[in-house]
Amino acid sequence: MEISPDAIVFWRWGVVSLNATILFTWIVMALMAAVSWLVTRKLAEGTKLTRWQNLLEVLVTGIEGQIRDVSHQEPRLFLPFVGTLFLFIALSNLLSIVPGYLPPTGSLSTTTSLALSVFIAVPFFGFSKQGGKGYLRHYITPSIFMLPFNIMGELSRTVALAVRLFGNVMSGTMIVAILLSIVPLLFPVVMQLLGLLVGLIQAYIFAVLAMVYVASATQTYHEKELEKNKKGDK
Amino acid sequence: MxxxxxxxxxxxxxxxxxIWLLNKFLYGPIIAAMDRREEKIALRLQEAGQKGDEAAKEMALYRQKNEEITKRREEMLSQAREDAERLRKELAGKAREEVGEVRKRWHEAIKQEKDSFLKELKKRAGKQVYAIARRALTDLSDSDLERRITSVFIKQIEGLDKGRRRKLADAIRQSGQTVIISSASQLDMNVKQQITRTVHDHLLTSIDVHYETSPHILCGIELKASGYVLGWNLGEYLKTLEEELSRALEKESAEK
Structure with a gap:
């Protein structure tokens, strides 16, 4: 029994290999892109919507709302990144109900790559919003002595992101697999349902945490002060 | 690993x-569509607001017009009411006048009718009384009555006061010293002589006395001279009776 879908390799040429993780990622990507394309091909701008358009609009506005709640900033800039993180992880996890499907998020390589993306995105958004100086000052607050701790914190939370998602998804898949061999009927279904719930929650947690990191990097000093004052008033 | x-x-x-795919096929189009929809809704809301404002203006205008119409109607109604009242009064007055006129005419007609009836009645009654009296007197008249009448006539001449006597004498002189004694029937010679003597004694001595019978005199004797008449005539009494009778009838009808 394989722990990671990385181990299932269909084709290999040197370091380049086509494993189950990449394959299923492509399938998820294709599915998402196809559904999006099909639905957004004919968008209604009036008050009458198709069900699919309505669903996608609810999704998009829901994500926007969450981003706004977490970051207290305009969500349009972060929507593609955070939204894609959430949708990709959620769909990858939800599809695990399909027999024969292995969630790409159950591979530590995938979760690492997503965590690395967040790791890169944080300074990227920080630079673009505050400028280099503003962002870098963030590492030496409240004093220069905090610099190593801030860097360690940045690294450790990236690792935590990757391992948390991997552990949850992998454990869900593993538990179902193990239970199937012990109690083949009914109980695995319950666990699978639980797995779906956990998968969705993990997608939410991953996206929200990514947003929190990005938001902390993009919030200017002035904005932070304002927020502190608001909390003080309450 | x-x-x-x-x-x-x-x-x-x-x-x-x-990220690129979803941005191109999902977020971009969906957000653009939502933005456009929001714009449209905002536009529609704005239009609706404008229309609402216009409608409110129109409503205010119509309300004002309505009020004006109501006011005008009230005015017209009150005017019409006044006109009707005036016309009613006018017509009632006219009707009253007409009724008064008719009543007056009616009263006049009744009065005329009554008058003519009374006149007729009077006439007939008088005539009847007269006729009865005449008939009764004709039946009664004889020499004795004639004598009595003559004696009354003679007493009348004898009893004339000075003024009247002079007037009578003047009248006789004017008529050419002639007097005419009229009676209902032919008088006896004795009676004629007695009368002639009395005239000569009490009035003028040198005058002619003519005797004639007159159907107008019912019962009695008359002395005529140039318009002056003296005598006793039952016709006079009857005339007086007739007059009295008609006066009594008139009084009675007036009391009614």
Whole structure:
């Protein structure tokens, strides 16, 4: 029994290999892109919507709302990144109900790559919003002595992101697999349902945490002060 | 090792591609559509607001017009009421006048009718009384009555006061010293002589006395001289009776 879908390799040429993780990622990507394309091909701008358009609009506005709640900033800039993180992880996890499907998020390589993306995105958004100086000052607050701790914190939370998602998804898949061999009927279904719930929650947690990191990097000093004052008033 | 670094790299690339794909096919179009819809809704709301304002203006205008119409109607109604009242009064007055006129005419007609009836009645009654009396007197008249009448006539001449006597004498002189004694029937010679003597004694001595019978005199004797008449005539009494009778009838009808 394989722990990671990385181990299932269909084709290999040197370091380049086509494993189950990449394959299923492509399938998820294709599915998402196809559904999006099909639905957004004919968008209604009036008050009458198709069900699919309505669903996608609810999704998009829901994500926007969450981003706004977490970051207290305009969500349009972060929507593609955070939204894609959430949708990709959620769909990858939800599809695990399909027999024969292995969630790409159950591979530590995938979760690492997503965590690395967040790791890169944080300074990227920080630079673009505050400028280099503003962002870098963030590492030496409240004093220069905090610099190593801030860097360690940045690294450790990236690792935590990757391992948390991997552990949850992998454990869900593993538990179902193990239970199937012990109690083949009914109980695995319950666990699978639980797995779906956990998968969705993990997608939410991953996206929200990514947003929190990005938001902390993009919030200017002035904005932070304002927020502190608001909390003080309450 | 659970991490395959090639897969990590490939997944990062996949993830970036997915972001691009979703941005192109999902977020972009959906957000654009939502923005356009919001714009449209805002536009519609604005239009609705404008229309609402216009409607409110129109409503205010119509309300004002309505009020004006109501006011005007009230005015017209009160005017019409006044006109009707005036006309009613006028007509009632006219009707009253007409009724008064008719009543007056009616009263006049009744009065005329009554008058003519009374006149007729009077006439007939008088005539009847007269006729009866005449008939009765004719039946009664004989020499004795004649004598009595003559004696009354003679007493009348004898009893004339000075003034009247002079007037009578003047009248006789004017008529050429002639007096005419009229009676209902032919008088006896004795009676004629007695009368002639009395006239000569009490009035003028040198006058002619003519005797004649007159159907107008019912019962009695008359002395005529140039318009002056003296005598006793039952016709006079009857005339007086007739007059009295008609006066009594008139009084009675007036009391009614």
């Amino acid at each position: 659970l991490i395959d670094w090639f897969t990590v790299f490939a997944q990062i690339v996949n993830f970036l591609i997915l």
